Amino acid sequence: MAEFSLIGKSVPRVDGVEKVTGKAGYAADFSLPGMLWCKLVRSPYAHARIVNIDASRALRLPGVKAVVTGKDFGGWTWGWMPATRDEPPVAVDKVRYWAEAVAGIAAIDEDTAEEACDLVDVEYEELPGVFDPEEAMKDGAPAVHDYAENNISVQYHWNFGDVEKAFADAYIVREDRFATSRATKGYIEPPATLAYYDPSGYITVRAAKQSPYFHYRHLAACFKLPLSRVRVIQPYIGGGFGGTKNDSLAGDFCAVLLSKMTGKPVKYVESMEEELTTSRRRHNMITYSKMGATRDGIITAIQHKVIADGGGYTAVGPLSLYLAGFGTTLPYKLDNFKYDGYRVFTNNPMGAAMRGHGVTHTRFAAECQMDMIADELGMDRLEIRMKNSIDNPAPGTTYTTINGVTLKTCGMKEAFRQVAEPYWHERNELPKKEGNISWGVGVSGAPYLTGARQMGHQACAAIIRLCEDGTVNLITGATDCGQGSDTVLAMIAAEELGIPVSAVISQKVDTSYTPADPGSYGSRVTVLGGQAVQKAAQEVKKQLVEVAAQTWKVKPEDVDIRDGMVFVASDPDKQMPFDRMARVACYSGTGAVIMGTGYSTYGLEPLGMESGYGNAGVSYSFTAQTARVGVDLETGQLTTQSFTIASDCGRMLNPLLAEGQIEGGAIQGLGQAIYEDFIMDKGRTLNPTFVDYKMPHSVDIPEMKLIDVETNDPDGPYGAKEASEASHVSTPPAVICAIHDAAGVWIKEQPATPEKIVKALKEKAKEKAQK
Amino acid sequence: MKSIKLEINGVQHEVEVAPWRTLLEVIREELQMTGTKEGCGLGECGACSVLMDGKTVNSCLVLAAEANGKRITTIEGLAQAERLHPIQQSFIDNGGFQCGFCTPGMIMSTKVMLDDNPNPTDDEIKKGISGNLCRCTGYAKIFDSIRAAKVAMAASSDGRGGA
Numbered sequence: 001m002a003e004f005s006l007i008g009k010s011v012p013r014v015d016g017v018e019k020v021t022g023k024a025g026y027a028a029d030f031s032l033p034g035m036l037w038c039k040l041v042r043s044p045y046a047h048a049r050i051v052n053i054d055a056s057r058a059l060r061l062p063g064v065k066a067v068v069t070g071k072d073f074g075g076w077t078w079g080w081m082p083a084t085r086d087e088p089p090v091a092v093d094k095v096r097y098w099a100e101a102v103a104g105i106a107a108i109d110e111d112t113a114e115e116a117c118d119l120v121d122v123e124y125e126e127l128p129g130v131f132d133p134e135e136a137m138k139d140g141a142p143a144v145h146d147y148a149e150n151n152i153s154v155q156y157h158w159n160f161g162d163v164e165k166a167f168a169d170a171y172i173v174r175e176d177r178f179a180t181s182r183a184t185k186g187y188i189e190p191p192a193t194l195a196y197y198d199p200s201g202y203i204t205v206r207a208a209k210q211s212p213y214f215h216y217r218h219l220a221a222c223f224k225l226p227l228s229r230v231r232v233i234q235p236y237i238g239g240g241f242g243g244t245k246n247d248s249l250a251g252d253f254c255a256v257l258l259s260k261m262t263g264k265p266v267k268y269v270e271s272m273e274e275e276l277t278t279s280r281r282r283h284n285m286i287t288y289s290k291m292g293a294t295r296d297g298i299i300t301a302i303q304h305k306v307i308a309d310g311g312g313y314t315a316v317g318p319l320s321l322y323l324a325g326f327g328t329t330l331p332y333k334l335d336n337f338k339y340d341g342y343r344v345f346t347n348n349p350m351g352a353a354m355r356g357h358g359v360t361h362t363r364f365a366a367e368c369q370m371d372m373i374a375d376e377l378g379m380d381r382l383e384i385r386m387k388n389s390i391d392n393p394a395p396g397t398t399y400t401t402i403n404g405v406t407l408k409t410c411g412m413k414e415a416f417r418q419v420a421e422p423y424w425h426e427r428n429e430l431p432k433k434e435g436n437i438s439w440g441v442g443v444s445g446a447p448y449l450t451g452a453r454q455m456g457h458q459a460c461a462a463i464i465r466l467c468e469d470g471t472v473n474l475i476t477g478a479t480d481c482g483q484g485s486d487t488v489l490a491m492i493a494a495e496e497l498g499i500p501v502s503a504v505i506s507q508k509v510d511t512s513y514t515p516a517d518p519g520s521y522g523s524r525v526t527v528l529g530g531q532a533v534q535k536a537a538q539e540v541k542k543q544l545v546e547v548a549a550q551t552w553k554v555k556p557e558d559v560d561i562r563d564g565m566v567f568v569a570s571d572p573d574k575q576m577p578f579d580r581m582a583r584v585a586c587y588s589g590t591g592a593v594i595m596g597t598g599y600s601t602y603g604l605e606p607l608g609m610e611s612g613y614g615n616a617g618v619s620y621s622f623t624a625q626t627a628r629v630g631v632d633l634e635t636g637q638l639t640t641q642s643f644t645i646a647s648d649c650g651r652m653l654n655p656l657l658a659e660g661q662i663e664g665g666a667i668q669g670l671g672q673a674i675y676e677d678f679i680m681d682k683g684r685t686l687n688p689t690f691v692d693y694k695m696p697h698s699v700d701i702p703e704m705k706l707i708d709v710e711t712n713d714p715d716g717p718y719g720a721k722e723a724s725e726a727s728h729v730s731t732p733p734a735v736i737c738a739i740h741d742a743a744g745v746w747i748k749e750q751p752a753t754p755e756k757i758v759k760a761l762k763e764k765a766k767e768k769a770q771k
Numbered sequence: 772m773k774s775i776k777l778e779i780n781g782v783q784h785e786v787e788v789a790p791w792r793t794l795l796e797v798i799r800e801e802l803q804m805t806g807t808k809e810g811c812g813l814g815e816c817g818a819c820s821v822l823m824d825g826k827t828v829n830s831c832l833v834l835a836a837e838a839n840g841k842r843i844t845t846i847e848g849l850a851q852a853e854r855l856h857p858i859q860q861s862f863i864d865n866g867g868f869q870c871g872f873c874t875p876g877m878i879m880s881t882k883v884m885l886d887d888n889p890n891p892t893d894d895e896i897k898k899g900i901s902g903n904l905c906r907c908t909g910y911a912k913i914f915d916s917i918r919a920a921k922v923a924m925a926a927s928s929d930g931r932g933g934a
Contacts, residue, residue, distance in 0.1 A: 016863035019871030020855065020878060022806015022846035029805035111791075186906045188810040188818050189872040238808075238872030239906055272811040482870025482907045656866040660912050664869065667909030690815035690904060698897045701910045 005563065006495045007718050010656035014487045014506060015236070015480070024236040027192035027208040032265035035194070036065055038255045039113035041103040041120045042274070043095040046347040046683025047129035047142065050093055050122065053103060058119040063112035066261045067120065068104045068254055076222050078248070084154075084314035086145055089222060089253035094127070096144055096312030097349045098683040099277045104254025106266050129347035131683055133309040134286070136344045144312060144345035151345040153310045154318045156325055158612030160402040161336030163292075166301035170292030174372055177288050178365035179749040180732075181677035182309075184281040185354055186668070186695050189238020191245065192269040193252050197223075197260035204231045207252060210240030210481040211519020216511045218248040219256060227511075234509035240481035241668070242353035243280035246521055247315065276688035281678065283308040283320050283343070283351030285361040291369045297377050297384045299370065301336035302328055304362055310343040311350035317343045319452075320351065322609045323358020326616045328366060329401040330447035331412040332388035337402055339612060347683045353521060355668060356728040359448060367444045367733030368746065381737070382416060382424050382443050385624075389413040389445065392711065404613040407620055409711035409721070411648025412445055415624035418646040418707045419443065423626045430628070437630040437639065440742025445624050446730035449617025450650075450722035452522020453607045459599065460528035461515035462536040464493055466544065466594035468586040470579020471503045472537075477517025478529040479509055483724075484657035485525040489533045491654060492717060496537035498561035499578050515599075523722035526653065527618055528600040530717035535598025543594045547585040548576070602715055619713045622648040623726035625666070627702070629738035633761060636754030638674055640700065640735065646707035650721030659706050661724035666704065669731025671696045674752050775839040779804070780848025788835040795819045795830035797838075798845060806846040806875050810904070817903030820876035821845050827883045827902070846875035849882065857923035858882055858916075867916030869907030877903045881917050885924055891917075 018024040055067040070092035079085035090101045103120050107113035130136040130144065136151040144151055167173050193207035203223060209215045212232040220230045237245065251268040259266040288305040306324050310317045325339040343351070374384040389412045393399045399407045427441040451458075463475040474493050480486040490504040497503075507514065517529075541561060548566050549556040552574045559568055567575035576584070585592045608614040624646045630639035643666055652658040675694040679686040687693045712719030732750060740746050745760035772787045779802065786801050795812075798804050798821070807830060810818035814829040821830045822844035849856040858881050861867065868874040877900060884891060884899035891899060896917050897910075905913060 010866075012863050013866070013868075015871070017855070019868055019874050020846075020859035020862050021850055022804075022875045024871050025805065026808070026872060028809065029799075031803075187870070187872070188816050188904055188906055189808070189870070190810070236872075237870060239870040241906075269809075272813070272816075484869065656912075660866045660869060660908055663909035663911045664907045665909075667911075668906065689813060690811050691813075695904060695906065696909075697904065698900045698910045698913070701897070701914075704909070704911050 004495055006491045006501065007653055008651070009654065011487060011491055011501055011654055013484055014490050014501065026189055026238050027194060027206055027235045028269045030194045030206050030235065031267065032194065032196065035265045035267050036106040036108060036258065036262060037110040037113045038251060038258055038266050038268040039105050039110065039117050040101040040250055040254065041105070041117045041122065042099040043091065043102050045095060045124055045126050046098040047127040048095050048124040049127060050091060050095065050102060051125050052123040054121040055103065057121065058105060058116040061112065061116045061119055063108040064105060064116045065108070066106045066258050068257050068261070069102065072257060073222065073253065078218055078221065079314050080316045081318060084318065087313040087315070090250050097347055099274070100312065101250035104250070104258060106258035106262055129683055131346050131348055131680065133307050133344035133346055136346050137342065144347060148345055152342055153314050153345050154321050154343040156321060156339060156341045156610070156612060158325060158339045158403065163301045163303050163336045163338040166336040167290065167292045170300055171295040172373055172376060173290065173292045174369055175290045176369055176748060177286065178368065179286045180282070180284055180361045180364060181672065181750045182281050182284045182680065183354065183672045183676040184276065184279050184678070185239070185241035185243055187239030187241060190270045190272050190275045191249055191251065193255050194265060194267045195255040195259050196265040197256055199263055201225065202229045202231065203256055204233065205256065206233050206235050208237055208245055209234065210237055210245045210479050211521060212479060212509045212511060213477060213516055214246055214519055215248050215252065222253060223256065230511065232511045234479055237479060237481035240520060241355045242357060242521055245481065246353060246519060247280060272690070273688045276693055277685045278349050280315055280350045280352030282354040283310065285324060287362055287365040289365040289369050291366065291373060293373050295377070297374060297379045297387055299332055299334060299388050302334060302366060303338040304328060306341040306362065308343040309348055309351055310345050311348040312345065313350050315350045315352045317351060318609060320353060320358050323616060324362050325612055326403065326405065327359035327447060328362050329403050329405060330620060331390055331410070331445050331622050333390055335402055348680060349685065355665060356448065356725050357522065360729045360732065363446050363729050364733050364750065368736060368748065371737050371740065382420055385443065385445050386413065386416050389416060405615055408715060409619065409650065409713040410622060411709040411711040412622040412624065415622055415646035415648055415709045416445065418709060419624045419626050419644050423644040427628070436632050436634045438633055438742045439628060439630045440738045440740065442627045442629070442734040442737030442741055443625065444730045444733040444737060445622065446726045447620050447622050448523065448722050448725035448729060449620055450527050450716065451524040451603045451618035452616060453603060457518065458603055459516050459518065460532050461517065461597065461599040462529065462532040463515060464536040464540050464596045466540055466582055466585070468583050470582045471505055472497065472540065474504050474506045474533065475514050476529055476533065477509055477514045478525045479520045481520050483525070483661060484654065485529060487657060488526050488653050489529055492530050492533045493537045496534055497541055499564055522617065523725050526720055527716045528602055530720060531600045531602060532598045534717050536596040539596030539598060540594055543596065544581060544585055547592060548581055551584055619650065619715045619721045621650070621722040621726045623730045625727065625730040625734040627734035627738045629735055629742055631739055631743040631757060633743060636757030636761070638754070640670060640702040642703040644705045644707070645727050646709050647723065647727060648709040648711050649723035650713040650716050651710055651719035652708055653718060653720050658723045662706055662727045663704055665724035665728035666731045667696050667701060669728040670735060673732035673735040673750060677751050773836055775836055777838055777841065777843055779843045780845060790836060792835045793831055794833040794835050794838045797835040798830060804845055804847055808872055808875060810872070817880065818873050818876045820879045820903060822879060822883060827880050846878060849878065857927060858885070858920040861920035861923055862916045865916040865919050866912040867908070873903060873905045877905060877913060881920065885921055889925060890921060
């Protein structure tokens, strides 16, 4: 791509050396002199009234410095929207899920803090609990929150077109129940923080947060301080994927309060068992899906009733439920759509955001059901998708869905074309059966949004300062939690300024100095942050060009910068290396301060959560995927042999990083499809370890072939859109449709474990025998 | 408390440890070498992998007292001054990590694998890191990194990535 010197190139990560040498500092790697350790006392009940807490025995243990309970936070509660602030930092009067924190301890070391936890006497009065969201909605079910009638945390009712008429007119109508599992983000770095409440009234924390500005606001509100007295410094982040590391945890709040009480810095590192027991996991959602189609396989109507297990508090649930509805009108044309969504409180751990947020649940249902319809019509499963796919709008035009989602680019059809030959069509030439293994191929399509909106501000800004040695400081509020945004943003700055990436020095988020930014979620950083950086860099370039024009007594429009040189194209005598021109600017006369600022202007429409109408993001990515899977017909054991993934992510700014995102998203999706689920017993997570909560290991990985479908979206820097969340969403249906192709059984509840497959095969055999 | 001797990355250390302290805790907390990470603390994720007398161990499962007199290599001991080990360079060049938290352990496991078997097949590569969880990459670029590292190491003068 001659038009760019860096964009589109596989530039290695800017944080590479730090990460491969062990120098990158994550939250738990920081320590301060005199530091205390915090541990939490957690509830042994999923639903119970707290009658009394007596910490006197714990306080008498040598080395214990302070204990906090829920009451010490003065009744403050928090939540995602003003109307849903139902969560205290630490439980006050009652606990609503198993292992909810009820007290925090500060001691001289972690072992002492842990020992002291056992010495806190908490008197509970156990309450009847409710653990199934459909049971929780029934009259007379135990109430998790008094304010929520029938335990309904949030509900939406949207109706576009006329589904009743469409179903009446349809040649074929199917109704099925699908369910997704209790999957979790599964990052390897457990949440951690090092907090110091300075006696003069300033909070400084280093915390593992993918959205540090959320935490900044939570702490200021909780401790009733002006924002300027809260400083969140972002360390390296060991993976995010939504949910827990977006939000603030009991350990975060306790560490700050314990620091305030003791005057010492306090460190909190969650154990992986605590993380997996209490983490804000993906909502498991039940989708009752009704789909109608014509004899030719045109999908005419979808009606979804979704019931989401929200767990004990609201958290980000309103957005999860909204996204589960909004996404159903993509990536296929649809004239009639009805959505009734219910997020329900139970005494399970909280359901919250995770990669593929919301969309994954209903897309799984719709993709499987499309195959069922295609099979009944005797139609090829790829053909039904090609027939229904939204076309790529002609440049300058927009496609609008029935619920007001607008697309300027859509590579869905092209992506299907790319996986068709040879991957889809050659499947019949590959062996269908080898011993007990029956092979099948599945195909799926999925959308995802770029730049999810929240209810609050969308701010995304950048500051670039030119230094006198010709480097630039790049300052943004964006957090790289592994996705590579520090690298991509540095590339954008370097591209615009005509300098190498090594001349861009990126600063990590420090809420005292970096511009406010909601954080890293909803695939927003590359596009929104990228535009901000692009504008800031253009501003710096303009100022430096003006200096050059004055120096050379030419017009600014005659000066350009490329490959580290400032030059006048028409006059070979007028050229100077970038760093020298930077010195000219900084040292001439009074000396200039060259600094550029920019902010994103994308995605300013308000989010239509009640109406369900309008955009959820700035632009939309699309993925087509095939999966070849072998099913052992005796044991139900699966072999995932290959994935082909064609992605329209607008333009890949850095193919090495974008591919890594797509592959990582797909494999996380594979985990959700066939392995991952928390086994629950009355609110208690029975498998809170990485052995029992099985995630994909190196030996489980299929061959992956990636295909880039470039569409160049006008609403993204250099045409970029989201990468990875669509492949995360397309994987579970591709795999589960492949299982059906292989073994003739539909596994409508994720994950498709060997046990479920064997059971389905037995039922199928029984039905066959009865016929 | 027990006094133990550890040779870590060629440097002798003598530390007083409680009997229940793990090698990981001693490395990270007593000696302040935080390159080795704690993920699960139960030997399931491999983030804390270090070399003990040339073999990979989950340092969270090894009691410090058991490591008495042993030779330990951590991620900090791999690069020679400014010069990265070929495995480290290969992970950078091939996108073998994202968040980087599993990376120190992943690289240590790779080192043992390639030291034991300089020319592993793709299946052997998969098995060689099967004790190390990575949630970000989907492993594909880790496999690429290891394949490239084995070529780079074979080309080095001692066949093990040395100068």
